[in-house]
Amino acid sequence: MDKDKIDYYRRLGLKITPQRLAILEYLEGNTSHPTAEDIYRHVSEKFPSMSFATVYNTLEALKEKGLITELNIEGGRKRFDPNPQPHHHFVCTKCGKIIDICKSLDLKIQNFDQMGLIIEKFQIFFYGRCSKCK
Amino acid sequence: MDKDKIDYYRRLGLKITPQRLAILEYLEGNTSHPTAEDIYRHVSEKFPSMSFATVYNTLEALKEKGLITELNIEGGRKRFDPNPQPHHHFVCTKCGKIIDICKSLDLKIQNFDQMGLIIEKFQIFFYGRCSKCK
DNA sequence: GTGTTTGCAAAGAATTTGCAACGAA
DNA sequence: TTCGTTGCAAATTCTTTGCAAACAC
Numbered sequence: 588m589d590k591d592k593i594d595y596y597r598r599l600g601l602k603i604t605p606q607r608l609a610i611l612e613y614l615e616g617n618t619s620h621p622t623a624e625d626i627y628r629h630v631s632e633k634f635p636s637m638s639f640a641t642v643y644n645t646l647e648a649l650k651e652k653g654l655i656t657e658l659n660i661e662g663g664r665k666r667f668d669p670n671p672q673p674h675h676h677f678v679c680t681k682c683g684k685i686i687d688i689c690k691s692l693d694l695k696i697q698n699f700d701q702m703g704l705i706i707e708k709f710q711i712f713f714y715g716r717c718s719k720c721k
Numbered sequence: 722m723d724k725d726k727i728d729y730y731r732r733l734g735l736k737i738t739p740q741r742l743a744i745l746e747y748l749e750g751n752t753s754h755p756t757a758e759d760i761y762r763h764v765s766e767k768f769p770s771m772s773f774a775t776v777y778n779t780l781e782a783l784k785e786k787g788l789i790t791e792l793n794i795e796g797g798r799k800r801f802d803p804n805p806q807p808h809h810h811f812v813c814t815k816c817g818k819i820i821d822i823c824k825s826l827d828l829k830i831q832n833f834d835q836m837g838l839i840i841e842k843f844q845i846f847f848y849g850r851c852s853k854c855k
Numbered sequence: 856g857t858g859t860t861t862g863c864a865a866a867g868a869a870t871t872t873g874c875a876a877c878g879a880a
Numbered sequence: 881t882t883c884g885t886t887g888c889a890a891a892t893t894c895t896t897t898g899c900a901a902a903c904a905c
Binding site for chain 2: 657659660661663665677680686690698699702703704705706707708709710711712713714715716717718721
């Protein structure tokens with residue numbers, strides 16, 4: 588990872604340790620929506636002494652900075668999504684694959700103020716069959 | 722609960738035990754999106770000997786019959802929603818309250834077939850502030 | 856009677872915590 | 881030097897399982 592990017596993370600208030608760097612590198616451009624375990628397995632190849640606590644720690648820090656999103660999808664475990672642009676998700680009900688749906692979807696979100704609600708963001712989960720499973 | 726309703730559940734293939742009845746009664750019309758623990762706490766007042774296994778058992782059976790939906794919302798624990806009509810959810814990012822959004826939302830879900838995806842259903846989570854927290 | 860459900864206790868998965876040692880800035 | 885991070889192990893939290901007894905139908 589280049590210095591500019593590291594400086595960017597630092598300016599956000601993240602201390603950059605080698606472990607964190609490895610996690611950031613693994614997440615960068617990753618569209619597989621990994622679980623904490625996926626991240627642990629991958630990064631601990633490079634840092635065999637690394638613990639889960641560090642993974643969760645780092646993920647929590649990244650979440651606070653808005654660099655990743657936590658996805659809670661049926662199946663229990665949390666998944667982490669480093670895609671910074673607003674998007675939605677398709678979940679294959681057979682194989683479990685999660686696909687980013689990046690197209691912007693027009694949604695009439697008027698009338699929420701009448702209900703006294705202020706919407707900050709919304710997230711859509713589509714469920715169905717992916718091209719391999721249909 | 723009246724006999725007709727019980728018969729309805731029986732015809733779905735559910736054996737109706739007193740514990741299950743109590744769970745069904747608790748869920749009927751319930752819009753609080755309870756966790757398994759909420760259900761356990763409430764029903765165990767009537768059946769102090771009841772175990773969590775029975776709660777999870779029953780919820781699993783109801784889920785299979787399509788009578789309830791499982792919601793996975795940030796925070797880790799599963800929530801259960803007995804509202805049978807298609808709807809979406811608003812989650813208050815401050816107090817955690819979950820509100821049903823029952824209005825039908827037009828969503829252009831064309832083009833998914835071009836991506837090779839077959840959509841069975843979709844679910845929208847809105848995040849923001851509720852009337853008390855804004 | 857038959858097969859399912861219950862309750863218990865124990866196991867299991869996923870995540871979080873306490874704390875001493877370490878290391879980035 | 882300072883304060884946040886790491887690694888370890890243990891603790892928590894939430895959910896599931898195995899099995900004998902009880903129960904619905």
